[in-house]
Amino acid sequence: MPLYKAPLRDMQFVLYELLNIEQRYQQFPEYADQMNMDVVNQYLEVAADFCENEIAPLNQNGDQEGCHFEQGKVTTPRGFKEAHQKYAELGFTSLTADPKYGGQGMPTLLRIAISEMLCGSNWSWAMYQGLSHGAMRTLEHHGTEQQKQTFLTKLVAGIWTGTMCLTESHAGSDLGLIRTRAEPQADGSYAITGEKIFISAGEHDLAENIIHIVLARLPNAPAGTKGISLFIVPKFNVDEFGHLLERNHVVCSAIEHKMGIHGNATCVMNFDAAQGFLIGPENRGLNCMFTFMNTARIGTAVQGLAASQIAFQGALEYARDRLAMRALSGIQYPEKNADPIIVHPAVRSMLMTQKAFAEGGRALAYFLAQHADIVEKTKDPQQKQASDELLAFLTPIAKAFLTESGNESAKHGVQIFGGHGFIIEHGMEQIVRDARISTLYEGTTEIQSLDLLARKVLKSEGKLLKNMTDLIDQFIFENQSNIHLKSYLDRLSNLNMEWLEITQYITKNAKQNPEEIGAASVDYLYYSSYIVFAYLWARMAKIAQHKLDKGTTEEKFYQAKLKTAQFFYDKILNRTQQHLASIKTGAESVMALDAEDFAF
Amino acid sequence: MPLYKAPLRDMQFVLYELLNIEQRYQQFPEYADQMNMDVVNQYLEVAADFCENEIAPLNQNGDQEGCHFEQGKVTTPRGFKEAHQKYAELGFTSLTADPKYGGQGMPTLLRIAISEMLCGSNWSWAMYQGLSHGAMRTLEHHGTEQQKQTFLTKLVAGIWTGTMCLTESHAGSDLGLIRTRAEPQADGSYAITGEKIFISAGEHDLAENIIHIVLARLPNAPAGTKGISLFIVPKFNVDEFGHLLERNHVVCSAIEHKMGIHGNATCVMNFDAAQGFLIGPENRGLNCMFTFMNTARIGTAVQGLAASQIAFQGALEYARDRLAMRALSGIQYPEKNADPIIVHPAVRSMLMTQKAFAEGGRALAYFLAQHADIVEKTKDPQQKQASDELLAFLTPIAKAFLTESGNESAKHGVQIFGGHGFIIEHGMEQIVRDARISTLYEGTTEIQSLDLLARKVLKSEGKLLKNMTDLIDQFIFENQSNIHLKSYLDRLSNLNMEWLEITQYITKNAKQNPEEIGAASVDYLYYSSYIVFAYLWARMAKIAQHKLDKGTTEEKFYQAKLKTAQFFYDKILNRTQQHLASIKTGAESVMALDAEDFAF
Incomplete structure (x- = not known):
């Protein structure tokens, strides 16, 4: 199997050379002393070592062994639990959390860079951390001080882990359909009842408690997405000091057999009047x-x-x-x-x-x-x-x-x-x-x-797109005298105009027929993505060319960057053409067949 | 899991309406009485029933159970063996074989149509038949009369099955590298020694004997592809009447664990001076x-x-x-x-x-x-x-x-x-x-x-491409007055010209640098494929329009055909543009990086 080797040099290229973090994070007092090469490189190197040597070796076995379910308990593949402990000991669970709750207060960017290494070396294992992080962020942003003291501190320490319980069997993309109920109790808590599916890391043996963040409906809540509230439901109830009390009435009733990510437990979770605690305002759970x-x-x-x-x-x-x-x-x-x-x-x-x-x-x-x-x-x-x-x-x-x-x-x-x-x-x-x-x-x-086409572009009347094309125009303007970039900038300039035009075209059509939006959307997303990539590749080419012009001991690295940019422009960026042409043919042939007439 | 329903109506559309088989097969005395709707439909219906009710139900279990290997023996998933017996009893193993050896002498087209149903309902199971068919064809074309009497008749009856043993661990696409040896023996047979991998259906429990068709080298054979000969190596040696004798020295030493097709045994086969019989001329095995x-x-x-x-x-x-x-x-x-x-x-x-x-x-x-x-x-x-x-x-x-x-x-x-x-x-x-x-x-x-670009198109100096574009031009010409087809024909006509132009462009570039061929080849294949599809979709649209114009009780079927043609032209055919543009940028950015400089 492929040995994972953290691409540190390229990560550093993006962090220091493309995103210029040493300078850009100076404006934030929280990060001024932290986002420098010494500190960041040290984090990256420790994480790389952990990924290459601790979790990459568990990746293939994790896939083969998978998770085992028996009587409500999930056993993760060999080594997963020990790796989690080591990860917590190394301090990674606390990386971005507020220092007030035991965190190191590092920025999201560093977490994302480390996360790339975790996912590349062991996707399934990394998901346990990803879900925990989601629960931490939700608590940090919306929890009460007491909720943070009780739950967040333990998640930050990696002693407990978290989940996000959204999906139900009939409600995936359409969360407005969820049915899980939350009944207010005399003590201010709620009794949560319902079934959630596809709950990653819903049950496992990595940590002593699991904190579920659960979407549910209060009695008489408005129908649809505006009647959903958010609750904390711990696997074990806890006292105010975080000591474990009795088992809460939430159990994993099955785990899914899946195409991949076998090492991560995808759980069916049953809530049977489980004790829960409201986070954030009533009916504002989706927000x-x-x-x-x-x-x-x-x-x-x-x-x-x-x-x-x-x-x-x-x-x-x-x-x-x-x-x-x-x-x-x-x-x-x-x-x-x-x-x-x-x-x-x-x-x-x-x-x-x-x-x-x-x-x-x-x-x-x-x-x-x-x-x-x-x-x-x-x-x-x-x-x-x-x-x-x-x-x-x-x-x-x-x-x-x-x-x-x-x-x-x-x-x-x-x-x-x-x-x-x-x-x-x-x-x-x-x-x-x-x-x-x-x-x-x-x-x-x-x-x-x-989301991109309807909510972001059309709903903002093109403003969010214009921000992006302006950014590209600015880059073109700033570099117009750079002969090395000319071919890139010419392409970008044309694409930028075309992007605005095709958006206007869709806007106009959508006024006649809203289905035009849906019919264009996937092509529009790909189309836009290639342009965004082209912008970033042009920026990277600029940096590489500059380093080569200045003289560097890493000539091959920068040459490779330039050649890859050229490859992207030569061989991949052309894909915009097919998507543009496809958008222009509109919704008609997509919508033509009645649902009954697809097969005979 | 999806229930398989044989798409009989659409198969009939292609057979009778697009390919007009009732008329076209009249020219062949062998098929004159057979390739009519009554006979063909009966074959298709029996096969559809077999696929839907016998092997489709084994598909998911076959995947989950997989094949089991123990001490050289392979056990196929439950039901596979019984389905094979039923398939042979229904006469499908003998479908296309020469009547002289027990076959029904039906054309390849009918086999392909039935094969579509077999593969759609149970890919893994169907492969056992596919490999047997390969062995049968090879014997039919290149075997001696005695080899046919001994081996082919049993394969045709489905009592035995066959394999094709080509690949070795270091020789996949490049068969010139194979090392398996064939030593001539005093009795006119050969002792075959070597290891073959990826041998589908190399060992199993469906049939009492397995006839391996094996590529091997004679002593002093020329190096490369011109020194490879072809041999029959039966699992059990047999006498002239086809009775099983002792076990031959060919064994399955392992089966592969794979991403899919779990129900088909992918075998490592070890030949240890196994008795083999030459088929065809020495050193002409690849031919x-x-x-x-x-x-x-x-x-x-x-x-x-x-x-x-x-x-x-x-x-x-x-x-x-x-x-x-x-x-x-x-x-x-x-x-x-x-x-x-x-x-x-x-x-x-x-x-x-x-x-x-x-x-x-x-x-x-x-x-x-x-x-x-x-x-x-x-x-x-x-x-x-x-x-x-x-x-x-x-x-x-x-x-x-x-x-x-x-x-x-x-x-x-x-x-x-x-x-x-x-x-x-x-x-x-x-x-x-x-x-x-x-x-x-x-x-x-x-x-x-x-193969397409270098061997077929360039080596023929464009002749093989010209045949195809002529066919398309002929279709355009014949239908130029058909207003319903105009938009299709205009597109086809442009693409046809563009196809010839881009081929000339590659031809010219290839003279400067042969790597241009490789760099263009995959784009060229996709590009060509979309045009071939466009040709066939235009032909199908023509038929559908004609039926609708004439009046039909199947209006919805033909309308769906027309709308799907339109969808193909609107939404898929545009993909040619990206491939064309990519071809035009040539080999430079593909070849630019040294093998050592891809990663740092």
Whole structure:
């Protein structure tokens, strides 16, 4: 199976060279002493060591063993529990939490970078941490002081873990349909009753207690999404000091058998008048959830990027090793009885695509995380709004596109191995199976596409798009005299105009027929994603060219960056054309068939 | 899991209306009384019943149970053996074989249609038959009379099964590297020694003997592909009457653990001076194999088409059933608490894509099979050559594109199910896992692409392409007065010219740098595939329009055909643009990075 090697050099490139964090985080007193190379590199190196040596070795066994369910208990694969303890001891569970509750108060960006390594080395294991983080963030933002003291501190310490209980069997994307009830009790708590499905990390043996964050309806709550409230439901009830009391009436009744992420327990959770505590205002549960959902979407985007990275690593090693046929331009390695397959253009194209997706995806995910930090910490309302809007616009793009491109990279990974890619032992097919979940959970690609086009672009009357195209125009303007960038900037400039035009075109059509929005949405998301990638690749090319011009000891690294940018522009960016053409044909042929007439 | 329902109406559409088999097979005396609706429909109905009721119910269990290996023996999943017996009793193993050896002498086209149903209902089970068929064909074409009497008759009767033993661990796509040795023995037989991997159906419990067709090298054979010979190696030695004698020295030493097709045993086969018999001339084994390989490629194309079909069926049923959110244009089903997801354009687009791939794929696969029949049976050398060349040109396209589009359809199938698609129980993820093998075996997509561009198009100096564009031009010419087809014909006409131009462009570039061929090949294959599909969809639209104009009781069926053609032209055919643009950027950015500089 592919050995995971944290791509530290490229992570540093994005952090220090592209995002310039040493300078940009100076404005925040909380981070001024922390976001420098020494501190950040130390975090990254400890995390890389943990990922490469502690959890990567558990990845394949975790897949093969899976989780075991017996009488309400879930046993995770061998080594998962010990790795969790080590992770907590290393302080990673407390990374971004408020120091008041035991946290280290580090920014989201650092967490996202570390999260990339966790997901790349062991997706299933990393999910336990991801869900816990979601619960922590929700408590931090919406919990009372007492709730934080009781629950958050233990989550931060990694002694307990958390979950997010949203989905019900009939209510996935459409949370307005949920039925779980919350009955107010005399003591101020609530009795929560209902069944939740697809609860990742809902039950396991990593920690002594599990804190569920649960969506449920109060009696007489309005129907739909405006009648949903949020509750804390601990697995074990606890006293005010956090000591465990009796078992609460929430049990895992089954775990799912899944295509992938076997090491993570996907639980059916039954709440039978379980004791719960309201977080945030009544009937505003979905609003409280949005904080989590947006963070979770960036987190899922990072999983997609991690899939691209590990699929690339595995395939690259194999492509350098495996011998088959001779290069079309003549024998390259006469001492071998065939050339390594990396000489073949079709293999190279797949590797370059993976590389362009991984490195471009890293740039996008980290870029978003940086803006999440700005939104959270800036005191400048204009800066806050700008970052908030950019985040709103880019989050569905990152979530959908990084996971879809992660799936594509995983596919190439198997393909480069040929028939061997299909064999479990090599570990490449596991990447496909694990990554497959990422375009489904936290809002499918189709949901993200509607979010982007309907809620973000059209509802803002194009403002959120305009922010982005302005950013690109600004970059073009600032670099117009840079001859090395000319071909990139010309492409970007054309695409930028085309992007605004096609958006206007959809806007106009949507006024005649709202289905035009849905029919255009997925193409629009892909179309937009390639342009966003093109912008980031142009920025990265600029930096690389600058370093090369100045003189550097890392010439090969920067040359590779330039060549990958060129590859992206030559071979991938053209995909915008198909999506543009498809948008232009409108909704008619999509909507033409009656539901009854699809098959005979 | 999706229930398999044989798409008989659409199969009949392709057979009788598109390919006009009743008329076209009249020219062959062998088929004149057989290829009529009565006979063919009866075959199809018996096969559909067998597939829907005998092997489809074994599909999911087959995946879950898998094959078991113990001390050289393989146990197939429950029911597989009984289904094989029933299949043989129904006469399907003898379908296309020469009546002289117990066969029914039916054409390949009928086998391909039945094979679609077998693969759609139980891919793993169907493979046992596919491999047997390969062995039968090889024996029929290259075996001696005695070999046929001894081995072929038993394979035809389904009492024995066969395999094709090509791959070795270091030699997959590059068969020139194989090392298995064949030592001539005093009695005229050969002692075969070596290890073969990825031998589908290499060992199992379905039949009493297994006839391996094995590639091996004679002593002092020339190196590479010109020194490979072909041998029959039976699992049990047999006397001239076909009675089983002692066990031959060929054993299965392990079976692979794979991403999918768990019900089919993928075996490591060890030959330890096993007794073998030469088939065909010495050192011409690969040439003898080509017959099999080309048929096998059409067979694999059919697997891809079958994946599109079953993924479509499963997703369609779910999309009509599952409720989530309301249509953007307003509530469609007020009596329900949400609309079925088939109202949403993004879901419809995926369903329509699957439908366009399944029905277009069926047209292409059957079209090829018809030409395979012509090549085999025609006495007209011109007709033979035309069909042979068309087959040579279209086989890599069908193999690569039907399997890639099958994978895409399978992905959409999971996606339409949302999170539920990831759960094993629903059966949608199994389609993804099973279908994944199809772009790998029988020559990867990349190998097919090189075959198409380098061997078929460039080596023929464009002749094989010209045959195809002439066929399209002829269709355009014949229908130029048909106003209903105008928009299709205009597109086809432009694409046809563009196709020739881009081929010339590649030809020119390849003279400067042979790597241009490899760099263009995969894009060229996709590009060509979409045009071939466009041609077939235009032909199908023409038929549907004609039926509607004439008046029909099946108005909805033909309307759906027209609307699917329109969808293909609106939403899928645009993909040619990205591939064209990508080809035009050439090899430079693909070849730019040194093998050492892909990662740092």
